[in-house]
Amino acid sequence: MPSGVDVKGPKPTRADFATDQTVRWCPGCGDYSILAQVQKVMPNLGVARENIVFVSGIGCSSRFPYYMNTYGFHSIHGRAPTIATGIKVSRPELSVWVVTGDGDGLSIGGNHLIHAMRRNLDIKILLFNNRIYGLTKGQYSPTSEFGKKTKSSPFGTAEQPINPLGVALASECTFVARSVDIDTQHLSSIIERAARHRGTAFIEIYQNCNIFNDGAFEDFVAREVRTDRMIQIEHGKPLVFGKERRKGIRLRGFHPEVVTIGESGVSESDLLVHDETPQEPALAYLLSRMSYPEYPVPVGVFYRADRPRYEEIVEQQSIQATARFGAGSIERLLDSGETYKVT
Amino acid sequence: MSTETEVVPPRAKVTEIDTVVIRFVGDSGDGMQLTGTQFADTTALVGNDLATLPDFPAEIRAPAGTLAGVSGYQISFSSRDIKTPGDQPDVLVAMNPAALKTNIGDLEEGGILIVDTDAFTEGNLAKAGCKTNPLKDRSLTGFRVFDIPLTSLTLQAVAEAGLTGRQATRCKNFFALGLVFWLYERPVDYTREWIEKKFKDHEQMAKANTLALLAGYNYADTTEVFTNHFRVRKAQLLPGTYRKITGNEATATGFITAALLSGRPLFYGSYPITPASDVLHELSRFKNYPVKTFQAEDEISAIGAAIGASYGGALGLTGTSGPGVALKSEAIGLAVMTELPLVIANIQRGGPSTGLPTKTEQADLFQAVLGRNGECPVAVVAPATPADCFAMAIEAFRIATRFMTPVFFLSDGYLGNGAEPWKIPPKSELPELDVRFRTEQEGFQPYLRDPKTLARPWAVPGTPGLEHRIGGLEKEDVTGNVSYDPQNHEKMVRLRAEKIARIASDIPRVEVFGKDSGRVLVVGWGSTYGAITSAVEELQEKGRPVSSIHLRYLNPFPANLGDVLRRFEKVLVPELNLGQLSMLIRARYLVDAIGLNKVQGKPFRVSEITRAIEELLRG
CATH class of the missing domain: 3.40.50.920 (Rossmann fold)
Structure with a gap:
């Protein structure tokens, strides 16, 4: 069960999670769709609004908390995971969400993101990846393609982009997923799974910035090509894609290859079967690096694991110490150490 | 524990004095901090007033025998009320030539100098840059020199414990301590008990250190090296229960007390940094208290988490030194804008930049008062003595929660590491910390202020009907919604300043020591x-x-x-x-x-x- 569960009272609706604030994203921005899916999922979780906190940093995506009728904290650039950590450790019963972007989470706040994930706090991190800086009007981001021409790179960038899922996996994150803003059904199902995961859940959401990086993902997310150029990975199922469901991914050594079922003797049993919960996240890493046009772009849950949560361990230590030494009091505290009396 | 020792009736002459300043100096691996601390602990227990000044290099183990590696611990103790560790030592215990060379200039004319002659080898003399051996070149004629082969005497004394030569040599600080205990009529019991506890899983070490301690004491007692020993009577301290406490210990104790007084848990976010790390070490021991410590990935995370905890209703605290405060500046601004209670403890050290990590300085006052972008006022308090850190730590949280504001607590390396006797206050003398959350829905506005303090309500997640959003963008007066309105901005800037100014009517007036003009x-x-x-x-x-x-x-x-x-x-x-x-x-x-x-x-x-x-x- 997700944190902050409260089954009392009438079930809230999607509208209960909307605020009276005017949403100020640019018309056509992918953020609208993500907001809608989060508001749609919330009533399903059985968590009272007052027990939910949305925390964000700085950037377009970070305006998100203003539009959620829950508790919200719009903090400073890159630091949302730190604020969320303090909330979760001091109030483990709350449902804590972090909304961040590719610049906020992977550039200025990269350090906090990796450490929050390795601690496995029970927080949910939504990283909106639009591969550009939107709020500052169009500079390249750490996920921008190599050589991309932007306002701050008129001759093309000289930087290799970072792989967000690879960062999450290397940080020992226990729930690593990807979805797309416009695939609303897939997105809402992944958000709901993340909410129900116990531990840090990280979702990279491909999000279109129609002003500064329009069509960044169009080559593979466009409705008419999506089935051929993307692949939905599902636990225990072979990696099959394409309109006809005839294409698949086969593993040759450490190298994934695209094959067609029925051609050159390939049958479905030759295909790679997805496993979300392997001993080691090597497969998830391999999948996270598959990119268009060489491969279909995978979405879904890449990896998950069950590990103790940081805030629970901390809480447990307090309980054990109290059982062993008795609860502290002012008198005991002040008189600890070597005392002596002067008369 | 017992503080009584059967002191053998001294054959040596006893001289009464009221104040003594001793400095122990040696290599940073010689255990001088430990020796000094043990001497201070026993001195507190025998009832003297005392003040200490530990002084050590930033390097954990600088090359042995070099000037850079010298570590010292000065203690002043007295039968009178004293307030400083003393200007100049009367007694210098020097474990090697480098320690002698760097400290001899401070020793009082006619002062006692105890040196380990075994350490005055050609090699050590060269490392210390001594062209001649000061023990032989008559440069020490102005002092009462006791040249004792401390190392070889220690080796003989601990032989039966069966340690390696290297381990046995490391017991020499206890030999020196035993010697000084005799010289100032201090019992060895407390240190003996301490050794037994400390080395309870290492019987050989416990035995060797005890042997060294007793050997030092007995050496002074039975040989006729010292013709004199000194008596410092108990100080006339106010009646009560006391303990010796360092500033950092008092700081941690004060913050925990604030949590207990307010009924709100303490959350400490910190990243290790000298000289503040001891506060983290100390707080992380108290797991059976309402205290959670978080060793963050960096300074920014440490304060971010503390702000998050405050937002959640805990007493959010972060602690560091100057360079760490520099990294936290933006987040302090966030706490000012979101008007959350937060305490930032800065145990100051020499700056700028990495500066002098283990040395004391007061150069972060501007940083605390002024060091942020925008008009960003916070309250600033500063303890005056190691024991005063306790009272001011509580005071910092009293102000933070009453006025919903960040408060700086400005200590420094000298206060943090220094120790003095602390008269433990009875619970009835502690201040009240009346901390309340807003729970009433009727009329709730996130930035509707208390008319007297101008504090906004503390409405924490989990409270039904008070869901609201806060953040670093300028707030509209009363509603707390984002506002870019020019008039509103000026109003809010002035309100935040006025809120801090009003703290002046909530704190004691300054008292003049002496005539008031x-x-x-x-x-x-x-x-x-x-x-x-x-x-x-x-x-x-x-x-x-x-x-x-x-x-x-x-x-x-x-x-x-x-x-x-x-x-x-x-x-x-x-x-x-x-x-x-x-x-x-x-x-x-x-x-x-x-x-x-x-x-x-x-x-x-x-x-x-x-x-x-x-x-x-x-x-």
């Missing part, structure tokens, strides 16, 4: 209290027209400060910086404050302050 007023803050007060006291006894005040509140200043300043002809401000408090005083009160400034990584000597006052009185 006259020729010279000495104004201090923070760790200079002991030296300033000792100097002023000394001159007052001679009838000089000098008084002093000590500021424990730096922002806002106590309400009567301006009046007090104007009643004196001259104002002297001693500070371990280039004049930060004096500039604030000049700016605020248009008073010609004269600075006495020192930035050597060391506290003031009393004599430096008396000299400056005398000069002003003459001028």
